[in-house]
Amino acid sequence: MFRFFFVVRPFSEEELRSNAPQVVTCNDYQREVAVSQNIAGKHIDRVFTFDKVFGPSAQQRDLYEQAIIPIVNEVLEGFNCTIFAYGQTGTGKTYTMEGDCKRSKSGPFGELPPEAGVIPRAIKQIFDTLESQNAEYSVKVTFLELYNEEITDLLTPEEIPRVALEDKQKKQLPLMEDGKGGVLVRGLEEEIVTSASEIFNLLERGSAKRRTAETLLNKQSSRSHSLFSITIHIKEATPEGEELIKCGKLNLVDLAGSENISRSGAREGRAREAGEINKSLLTLGRVISALVEHLGHVPYRDSKLTRLLRDSLGGRTKTCIIATVSPAVHCLEETLSTLDYAHRAKNIRNKPEVNQKMMKSTLIKDLYGEIDRLKAEVYATREKNGVYIPKERYYQEESERKAMTDQIEQMGVMIETHQKQLDELQDKYDAQVQQCSDLSSKLDATDKNLNQTSKLLTRTEEELRRCQYALKEQDFVISEQKKAENALAHQACVLRSDLEKSFKDNVSLFMKIAREDKLNADNRSVVNNFQAELAQQLDSLCNIVSSSVSRQNEHLQCIEKYCHSFLETHDKAIIDFKKKITASRALYISHIEAVQNVVRLHKASSNAALEEISASSSSNAHSIGEFLAAEAVEGNSIFDDLQGTLSTHQGEVAGFARELRERFNVSIEHTMNMSEFTHGFLQKLMEESRRLENHASQVDEIQMKSIAEFQRAFQEQSKSDVEKLVADMTNLVSNHIRRQEELVGARLIGLRETVIGNKSFLDSHVSSMEGITTDAKRKWQEFSMQAENAAKDSADFSAAKHCRMELLHQQCVSTAESAIKHWKRTSESVNEMGSHHVSTIVSLIRNVSDNNEQHDTEIGLARAAVEGRRGKE
Numbered sequence: 004m005f006r007f008f009f010v011v012r013p014f015s016e017e018e019l020r021s022n023a024p025q026v027v028t029c030n031d032y033q034r035e036v037a038v039s040q041n042i043a044g045k046h047i048d049r050v051f052t053f054d055k056v057f058g059p060s061a062q063q064r065d066l067y068e069q070a071i072i073p074i075v076n077e078v079l080e081g082f083n084c085t086i087f088a089y090g091q092t093g094t095g096k097t098y099t100m101e102g103d104c105k106r107s108k109s110g111p112f113g114e115l116p117p118e119a120g121v122i123p124r125a126i127k128q129i130f131d132t133l134e135s136q137n138a139e140y141s142v143k144v145t146f147l148e149l150y151n152e153e154i155t156d157l158l159t160p161e162e163i164p165r166v167a168l169e170d171k172q173k174k175q176l177p178l179m180e181d182g183k184g185g186v187l188v189r190g191l192e193e194e195i196v197t198s199a200s201e202i203f204n205l206l207e208r209g210s211a212k213r214r215t216a217e218t219l220l221n222k223q224s225s226r227s228h229s230l231f232s233i234t235i236h237i238k239e240a241t242p243e244g245e246e247l248i249k250c251g252k253l254n255l256v257d258l259a260g261s262e263n264i265s266r267s268g269a270r271e272g273r274a275r276e277a278g279e280i281n282k283s284l285l286t287l288g289r290v291i292s293a294l295v296e297h298l299g300h301v302p303y304r305d306s307k308l309t310r311l312l313r314d315s316l317g318g319r320t321k322t323c324i325i326a327t328v329s330p331a332v333h334c335l336e337e338t339l340s341t342l343d344y345a346h347r348a349k350n351i352r353n354k355p356e357v358n359q360k361m362m363k364s365t366l367i368k369d370l371y372g373e374i375d376r377l378k379a380e381v382y383a384t385r386e387k388n389g390v391y392i393p394k395e396r397y398y399q400e401e402s403e404r405k406a407m408t409d410q411i412e413q414m415g416v417m418i419e420t421h422q423k424q425l426d427e428l429q430d431k432y433d434a435q436v437q438q439c440s441d442l443s444s445k446l447d448a449t450d451k452n453l454n455q456t457s458k459l460l461t462r463t464e465e466e467l468r469r470c471q472y473a474l475k476e477q478d479f480v481i482s483e484q485k486k487a488e489n490a491l492a493h494q495a496c497v498l499r500s501d502l503e504k505s506f507k508d509n510v511s512l513f514m515k516i517a518r519e520d521k522l523n524a525d526n527r528s529v530v531n532n533f534q535a536e537l538a539q540q541l542d543s544l545c546n547i548v549s550s551s552v553s554r555q556n557e558h559l560q561c562i563e564k565y566c567h568s569f570l571e572t573h574d575k576a577i578i579d580f581k582k583k584i585t586a587s588r589a590l591y592i593s594h595i596e597a598v599q600n601v602v603r604l605h606k607a608s609s610n611a612a613l614e615e616i617s618a619s620s621s622s623n624a625h626s627i628g629e630f631l632a633a634e635a636v637e638g639n640s641i642f643d644d645l646q647g648t649l650s651t652h653q654g655e656v657a658g659f660a661r662e663l664r665e666r667f668n669v670s671i672e673h674t675m676n677m678s679e680f681t682h683g684f685l686q687k688l689m690e691e692s693r694r695l696e697n698h699a700s701q702v703d704e705i706q707m708k709s710i711a712e713f714q715r716a717f718q719e720q721s722k723s724d725v726e727k728l729v730a731d732m733t734n735l736v737s738n739h740i741r742r743q744e745e746l747v748g749a750r751l752i753g754l755r756e757t758v759i760g761n762k763s764f765l766d767s768h769v770s771s772m773e774g775i776t777t778d779a780k781r782k783w784q785e786f787s788m789q790a791e792n793a794a795k796d797s798a799d800f801s802a803a804k805h806c807r808m809e810l811l812h813q814q815c816v817s818t819a820e821s822a823i824k825h826w827k828r829t830s831e832s833v834n835e836m837g838s839h840h841v842s843t844i845v846s847l848i849r850n851v852s853d854n855n856e857q858h859d860t861e862i863g864l865a866r867a868a869v870e871g872r873r874g875k876e
């Protein structure tokens with residue numbers, strides 16, 4: 004989708020002076036622009052959302068850093084990107100794109116001034132990035148203006164005077180199809196930029212040439228579209244060391260003011276200009292509408308602006324639009340229309356694709372092609388004798404001619420429809436003429452009638468006058484006469500009104516006829532002009548075609564002659580060649596026969612050698628067989644010895660295992676007895692502890708009971724004592740204390756006795772448990788002693804067995820060593836025999852191969868002789 008940025012400029016001095024109210028507010032964080040105003044009781048309140056919004060306080064740097072840096076990075080990655088500045092005149096499109104040129108001069112260390120716009124900042128970013136990457140690159144810029152549908156180069160060095168511009172002597176550049184589906188401007192100057200600082204001079208040069216027109220709304224208003232393009236080529240190397248060229252292009256478009264032409268005050272002499280500017284902007288609008296509504300036909304070809312930027316509108320380019328508005332109320336209408344336009348265009352979807360990297364060699368080839376084309380053009384221009392058209396130009400002009408033919412056909416169709424319309428008009432005209440003549444005859448008849456009626460009227464009047472005197476007395480007659488007079492007057496009036504009506508009809512009819520005549524005459528002159536022009540063009544086309552046909556005929560005749568002579572020489576050569584081939588074939592056959600003889604000879608000798616080889620190998624095999632049989636007998640005796648030793652060894656190991664198993668069973672039995680005893684001991688211990696627990700709980704219960712009884716008795720006693728004490732308070736205090744002491748002492752003695760009894764019971768139990776434990780300890784010691792002895796016996800037995808087994812193992816090792824030595828001796832003798840046999844076989848084979856080589860060289864010589872002869876032929 005298109006990226007959309009919105010810029011609201013600060014109030015201008017004029018707006019501040021007139022104290023214009025602000026109607027546009029920005030919310031940078033929510034990326035919203037709000038417009039609110041009351042107009043004639045109607046409240047306008049609208050909110051639009053964009054990708055980024057920059058309010059009046061935003062600086063050029065903010066816009067660049069937040070919105071443009073990613074786009075320039077994409078260009079450096081090899082994409083084509085386009086940035087449009089769209090908005091009403093004076094809202095800051097040029098300021099955003101170029102910056103304030105007069106004030107913008109680069110600082111001492113190459114840093115940019117705060118007013119610098121998108122173009123210088125983009126150039127600086129491009130150079131900074133490329134230099135930091137140490138890349139090999141080239142940067143080219145073009146700067147053009149589109150004004151009245153005419154393209155002017157803003158970077159050409161010569162200064163064209165204003166008068167010359169007015170006289171239309173300026174250098175207009177044509178648009179051409181580039182043959183790859185794109186469009187290019189022929190003859191457009193491409194300036195190579197080597198550092199960012201050069202850009203201000205270029206911009207100033209371009210701006211000086213840029214046309215401005217004084218309109219009522221803004222004196223500095225630019226009435227043209229400008230396009231600044233930066234093309235970057237960066238060299239890259241693949242891991243295989245191949246050199247590739249990456250290409251990216253950035254288009255920066257400053258559109259003409261988007262306002263209504265009538266509002267901007269353009270009129271009279273500027274009507275065409277306004278129309279043409281409108282044409283580009285209107286077509287841009289129509290293209291955007293077609294893209295948004297996904298219409299089948301997108302009218303790119305209707306204006307040069309849309310043709311130039313076709314790829315940026317729904318193509319493979321990444322496109323962004325910066326819409327600029329004023330915050331003041333007097334621009335409200337335009338602000339709303341800009342916002343609507345921008346919001347609508349937001350939905351256009353491009354299909355961005357990165358440019359394919361070109362191999363350096365391909366690029367160089369392309370450039371050579373371009374140089375050749377230009378050289379050819381220069382040569383043709385310098386010579387000026389005849390017409391030279393390079394092939395590409397010819398094809399291009401041919402395609403243009405085809406387009407023209409199509410156009411002519413379309414015009415033919417149009418002429419036909421016009422002719423039909425003309426015929427219809429003629430019919431209508433004839434009908435009108437007929438009607439007119441009918442009406443004139445009617446008019447004549449009515450005139451006659453009128454004359455007759457007026458004659459009748461005069462006669463009747465005379466008669467009336469005559470009869471006036473005679474019939475004065477007769478009232479009845481008079482009244483009759485009056486009636487007749489009235490009727491006659493009425494008839495006269497009706498006739499007059501009819502007459503007037505038909506007269507008016509006639510006048511309007513004549514006017515209509517005159518209009519139609521004029522229209523017909525106009526149409527006829529247009530058609531005649533067109534026919535004349537068409538005839539002229541067709542004549543020139545016919546002339547060109549006939550001249551090219553005659554030239555082609557000449558060429559064809561020439562080619563025919565060449566063909567005849569070539570065929571003759573070709574026939575002669577073929578006859579010679581045939582002869583030579585037959586001779587060489589005979590020679591070849593004789594050589595082949597000789598070679599076949601040689602082959603037969605060598606085949607016989609190699610058969611003899613092979614027989615010899617097979618005899619010697621059979622004798623060798625026999626001797627090896629005998630030797631191996633002897634060795635097998637010896638090996639068998641060794642293996643029998645080994646087997647015997649191993650079987651005794653096995654028997655001993657089996658006995659040892661049996662004995663070990665018996666000892667193990669005995670020790671298991673011991674362990675089981677011991678575990679049974681331990682189990683019984685633990686059982687007893689548990690019973691004892693359970694009994695102890697029961698006893699302890701019983702004792703605890705008894706003690707608790709006795710304490711409770713003592714408490715009760717104490718309470719009762721103290722109660723009675725208290726009662727007695729109340730009775731004889733003073734005398735009995737000492738008695739009471741003594742008695743209490745006696746009571747407590749007696750009770751305590753009882754308690755002590757119970758405790759001592761308990762203790763003795765517990766002591767007896769503990770001593771019985773100690774007895775059981777010592778018994779168990781003794782038993783355990785006995786068992787451990789027995790187990791230790793058994794383990795010692797087993798260890799001695801296994802050590803003795805280990806010694807015996809080691810002895811047996813050593814015996815086995817010595818037998819194996821002797822067997823290995825014997826085997827080594829055997830293998831050495833086998834190897835010796837093998838090498839001897841190999842050497843005899845090698846010598847035999849060498850003899851055979853010598854024979855074969857001789858054979859091969861003879862064949863090769865024969866073949867070379869044959870081929871040499873064939874080559875000569």
Ligand SMILES: Nc1ncnc2c1ncn2[C@@H]1O[C@H](COP(=O)(O)OP(=O)(O)OP(=O)(O)O)[C@@H](O)[C@H]1O
Nearest residue numbers: 012013091092093094095096097098223224225260
């Ligand atoms: N963001 C801004 N900050 C400060 N001044 C600005 C800003 N935008 C525009 N201006 C000032 O407004 C004036 C008009 O701007 P500019 O010429 O760029 O408008 P424009 O839209 O390009 O008009 P035109 O359609 O005529 O080319 C200039 O003097 C410029 O300095």
